[in-house]
Amino acid sequence: MDPVREMLTSVLDEVRGEDAGETAQYIPELASADPDRLALAIADPHGRRIALGDEDPFTIQSISKPFVFALALDALGRDEVLRHVGVEPSGEPFNAISLEEGTGRPANPLINAGAIATTGLIPGPSAGERAARIVEGLSRFAGRTLQVDEEVYASEASTGDRNRALAHLLRSYGVIETDPHEVVEAYFRQCSVLVTVADLAVMAGTLAFGGRHPVTGEQVVSARTARDVVSVMTSCGMYDASGSWLIRVGLPAKSGVSGGLIAISPSQFGVGVFSPRLDEYGNSTRGQRLLERLSDALGLHVF
Numbered sequence: 001m002d003p004v005r006e007m008l009t010s011v012l013d014e015v016r017g018e019d020a021g022e023t024a025q026y027i028p029e030l031a032s033a034d035p036d037r038l039a040l041a042i043a044d045p046h047g048r049r050i051a052l053g054d055e056d057p058f059t060i061q062s063i064s065k066p067f068v069f070a071l072a073l074d075a076l077g078r079d080e081v082l083r084h085v086g087v088e089p090s091g092e093p094f095n096a097i098s099l100e101e102g103t104g105r106p107a108n109p110l111i112n113a114g115a116i117a118t119t120g121l122i123p124g125p126s127a128g129e130r131a132a133r134i135v136e137g138l139s140r141f142a143g144r145t146l147q148v149d150e151e152v153y154a155s156e157a158s159t160g161d162r163n164r165a166l167a168h169l170l171r172s173y174g175v176i177e178t179d180p181h182e183v184v185e186a187y188f189r190q191c192s193v194l195v196t197v198a199d200l201a202v203m204a205g206t207l208a209f210g211g212r213h214p215v216t217g218e219q220v221v222s223a224r225t226a227r228d229v230v231s232v233m234t235s236c237g238m239y240d241a242s243g244s245w246l247i248r249v250g251l252p253a254k255s256g257v258s259g260g261l262i263a264i265s266p267s268q269f270g271v272g273v274f275s276p277r278l279d280e281y282g283n284s285t286r287g288q289r290l291l292e293r294l295s296d297a298l299g300l301h302v303f
């Protein structure tokens with residue numbers, strides 16, 4: 001067996017028996033997910049991909065946030081985007097109301113408030129068009145056409161009052177310049193996009209390789225945009241656990257409440273993992289262990 005595949009298989013087997021944490025409870029469709037699902041994929045700059053474990057798709061959730069931030073940066077430029085959202089760690093949970101006093105600018109684009117503000121920046125001439133453009137943009141990162149899981153979307157929309165409140169608050173400050181209801185619906189749809197770990201690995205890879213997709217060869221976003229996004233993932237990607245994550249694993253990363261997690265080894269690898277049980281910060285427990293093992297085994301810590 002290829003030595004990398006062998007090492008990945010043993011890392012996956014090592015964490016398989018662990019059962020700490022529980023599925024996201026606040027969205028019914030995620031609460032009922034099979035907690036034992038486990039998968040890992042890695043992509044290199046030459047388009048080689050290794051995917052192991054569960055092949056079924058799951059919803060991308062907050063892992064969409066850095067990619068939508070990238071689309072906004074490419075469409076509007078850094079200065080305009082940073083007028084609406086900051087790049088500082090909030091030190092607070094993902095759904096906190098971390099808004100700058102006076103301006104209402106969210107702390108960063110990877111917490112919900114900042115992600116909703118970022119979604120509002122994606123140009124969309126009509127209701128529905130914004131969501132379609134976001135799904136199309138995420139598809140370019142994946143290198144294939146992605147679909148929305150309508151059941152998760154409905155579940156998300158039926159329990160999303162806190163996100164709606166955040167959107168209205170952002171509108172009251174003028175951070176969102178359009179209909180907040182339409183923006184938050186687009187945000188729910190972007191969270192409900194279905195991906196596999198193999199998709200996540202090439203999506204992460206596209207950011208790791210300067211915005212260039214390792215399989216399609218498309219320059220999805222500029223190298224500067226990719227660098228900006230990876231920088232923010234380094235300080236904010238694991239929410240209020242980002243500091244301890246950086247010490248332990250040493251890779252820019254982003255988690256989602258369905259149990260997905262991406263990590264970026266600059267110029268070397270994009271990695272996607274999936275395991276639905278979460279810790280108290282909303283980060284996948286076995287997913288973190290997998291990446292910790294992988295970072296150690298391949299010497300990937302960036303410092």
Ligand code: DON
Nearest residue numbers: 061062094191255256257282
């Ligand atoms: O905004 C929400 O509630 C979710 N749909 C996405 C949040 C998420 O994935 C947070 N991540 N750990």
